[in-house]
Amino acid sequence: xxxxxxxxxxxxxxxxxxxxxxxxxMGVVSxxxxxxxxxxxxxxxxxxxxxxxxxxxxxSRTGMxxxxxxxxxxxxxxxxxxxxxxARGPTPRRSQTLVDCVNSPSMDWHGAFERxxxxxxxxxxxxxxxxxxxxxxxxxxxxxxxxxxxxxxVPDSQLPASCDVLADAGRYRRAFAAAxxxxxxxxxxxxxxxxxxxxxxxxxxxxxxxxxxxxxTALSTPARRGLELFRGxxxxxxxxxxxxxxxxxxxxxxxxVGIPEIAAPLSILSVPALRGLSATVVIPALGPPIIPPxxxxxxxxxGPIPHPGFKTPTxxxxxxxxxxxxxxxxxxxxxxxxxxxxxPTAGAESPEAAPAWTDGDVGDLVAFLxxxxxxxxxxxxxxxxxxxxxxxxxxxxxxxxxxxxGWPVDLVPAGDDMPGAPxxxxxxxxxTDARGWVSFTPPPTTHVRIVLEGGLLPEGGCWxxxxxxxxxxxxxxxxxxxxxxxxxxxxxxxxxxxxxxxxATLRPERKTPFTLLRRECVVHAVDRVVAIYAGVIRSxxxxxxxxxxxxxxxxxxxxxxxxxxxxxxTVAVRxxxx
Numbered sequence: 398x399x400x401x402x403x404x405x406x407x408x409x410x411x412x413x414x415x416x417x418x419x420x421x422x423m424g425v426v427s428x429x430x431x432x433x434x435x436x437x438x439x440x441x442x443x444x445x446x447x448x449x450x451x452x453x454x455x456x457s458r459t460g461m462x463x464x465x466x467x468x469x470x471x472x473x474x475x476x477x478x479x480x481x482x483x484a485r486g487p488t489p490r491r492s493q494t495l496v497d498c499v500n501s502p503s504m505d506w507h508g509a510f511e512r513x514x515x516x517x518x519x520x521x522x523x524x525x526x527x528x529x530x531x532x533x534x535x536x537x538x539x540x541x542x543x544x545x546x547x548x549x550x551v552p553d554s555q556l557p558a559s560c561d562v563l564a565d566a567g568r569y570r571r572a573f574a575a576a577x578x579x580x581x582x583x584x585x586x587x588x589x590x591x592x593x594x595x596x597x598x599x600x601x602x603x604x605x606x607x608x609x610x611x612x613x614t615a616l617s618t619p620a621r622r623g624l625e626l627f628r629g630x631x632x633x634x635x636x637x638x639x640x641x642x643x644x645x646x647x648x649x650x651x652x653x654v655g656i657p658e659i660a661a662p663l664s665i666l667s668v669p670a671l672r673g674l675s676a677t678v679v680i681p682a683l684g685p686p687i688i689p690p691x692x693x694x695x696x697x698x699x700g701p702i703p704h705p706g707f708k709t710p711t712x713x714x715x716x717x718x719x720x721x722x723x724x725x726x727x728x729x730x731x732x733x734x735x736x737x738x739x740x741p742t743a744g745a746e747s748p749e750a751a752p753a754w755t756d757g758d759v760g761d762l763v764a765f766l767x768x769x770x771x772x773x774x775x776x777x778x779x780x781x782x783x784x785x786x787x788x789x790x791x792x793x794x795x796x797x798x799x800x801x802x803g804w805p806v807d808l809v810p811a812g813d814d815m816p817g818a819p820x821x822x823x824x825x826x827x828x829t830d831a832r833g834w835v836s837f838t839p840p841p842t843t844h845v846r847i848v849l850e851g852g853l854l855p856e857g858g859c860w861x862x863x864x865x866x867x868x869x870x871x872x873x874x875x876x877x878x879x880x881x882x883x884x885x886x887x888x889x890x891x892x893x894x895x896x897x898x899x900x901a902t903l904r905p906e907r908k909t910p911f912t913l914l915r916r917e918c919v920v921h922a923v924d925r926v927v928a929i930y931a932g933v934i935r936s937x938x939x940x941x942x943x944x945x946x947x948x949x950x951x952x953x954x955x956x957x958x959x960x961x962x963x964x965x966x967t968v969a970v971r972x973x974x975x
Contacts, residue, residue: 418654440593442576445782447594449572449843450587452812455858456521456559457483464520464591467492471815473717474598479725490723496714496775502649506707506723507737513592521587565858572864575784594776597874599736600713601771606643608768616768623765626758631738633762636709643957646713651706656722657739716770735760781815786839786866791847793833793870796936800833801872805850811860812843824848834913839863851913851932878934880914880944884926891947892916894930898938912936 438927454463467481468474474495481492490506504510512518563569563582574580576590605624607615616624628634637646707723715878721733738754740899793801806829818841825845827835839845847859849872856871880894896912914930 400444410762411558420581442784443590443593444597444786445594445778446569446572447574447592448598448776448778448804448813449569449862449864450591452843453860455562455566455863456587456591458521458559460559460562460858462594465812469716471771472774473714474775475718476725491720491725493594494710494718495598495716496600497598497645497711499599503708508708510653513595514588514648517588517591517595521584523573528778554903558584560587562857563587566868568857568862568865568868571784571866572862575864599778600711600775601773603713604768604770605765607861612722617764619764620762620766620768623761623763623768626762627765631758631762637712645711647709647711649708651708653706654737655722656726677768697707710771712766714770714775716767730763730766733761734759734766738762771942778813778815781841782864783862785805785815786864786928788836789839789845789861789865790834790836790861790867791861791870792868793829793872794877795874797870797875798871800831801829802831802833804829806835807848807860808837808845809848810840810842810844811846812862815841815843817841821915852911853933853935871936873937874933875936876934878912878914878916880930882928882930884928886921886924886926889947890916890919890928894947895945896942897930897944897945908936912938912942 399754428637451464451468454460456463461485467476467483469477476492481488481490493506496515500503502508502511504513504516511517526746557565560582569582570580573582573586577586589819604615604620608621609943616848626633627637628639636648636652637648638644638648639646716730719730720728721730727736737758749827791806793804793806795801806827808827810818810824822840825837825840827837829835837845842863844860844862847855847861847870849855853872853874856873861868878896880896882894884890893916894914896914898910912932912934914932917929917931920927
């Protein structure tokens, strides 16, 4: 969720903060709370609703990226990728972990948000955003369209708000009614619920915690040596605080460790080697940041643009969160340790005065850092929500409201696991009845994801929460389209053809909207072959389309042929291959 280079804050070396940016974190556990537990009581309903909204892409403005896409629970609520992506492409930096964010005094890499609600509102775009730019973690970056990625995105002004999409789909009515005094999704309720869930993401008991509690066998010998280095001559604990009832391993302050906010073009920064140890930082090619005036410290005349620095991350569950740093430039925990050990020691008069670090020291620190990871996943549901439906019924209809009978529907378990969920998620393969209905028992996950042939996306998104008892699923199609293709006798007859559309108005997509046509029959004449293809035609595309000519065929030397679709249910087009 935010980034800085050489800024207005003092650079801290080994004597100050040896592992300042190994992961990303934002908080500690409240005194008296059980580590790793989800809060109980009146807030439980909002936490459980927030859990489901956290995984559902429909909450985002474009309906394509869920919170969990960048904050993967299995990956320590951080991103597996070096640079996170939103609906418009790469963001300025890697998403932070949400572990132990509950007591953080500020949110984001730069502390741009005072409350979790402010951050969630910005990420879900429940708050206004500047036209043509992406507000991300206190940094406004110019919108730089990437070919084949954002060419079909609908402008923000043409997109419905996520609360309106949720209300129209009606799949969360029972969940909102349980969490709030009313079943209508609103922007503020969405933000409140997701924020409640984020605060429930608390780290569990680690080997280090058991060691501190008196279990002398909880830490291995290398980890104990690493603990002494961490709080001793390596100086890590100066910023990754170990004080208090339960060590937070962060001071929540902002520091500059010498890795730039964003660098362009792609470059390699080699850290000076000390005693044969070195590290390499790969800096992604992204444009320079523009710091909002409210966040920028006073500029020094003639000096570099100042930055507020990066927040010290918590190191709890850090072993799960590779790669490391705000730019994902360090691939492993060992790389991160070597990076900081190679930095000049704060207060050292010369490089010769720096401690002599060995491979054994590196291994010991890595062993200790690994001991900070709990065996229980933070924020996991301890019991299934009582609001889960015993049976879910879905009625599939086309854009005119007519039932889609005999339609194959795959329902893939998705979202978060409920207690007792199997390791392998097995899809449900169903076929609609004569009235377009399917019925099923929700699997032990928070959602099922609808998968339809040809990549069709239902209105309101593909995700059905486990609290939904009944819903009408509108598939944006206007009828059956047929295409008649005349081919030479020796030409290959492809089992599928593809019609490409310039744009889809219903919702944006990552790739060019298309209609898949399946071969229905083949007729062999004396001097030619006639093949009939059929497929459902989307209702959210213009009548003009482009037929992609299969390999081995040609039509006037082109590999694409313009096609005009009729508005009635049957579309007949003749295409003669040369």
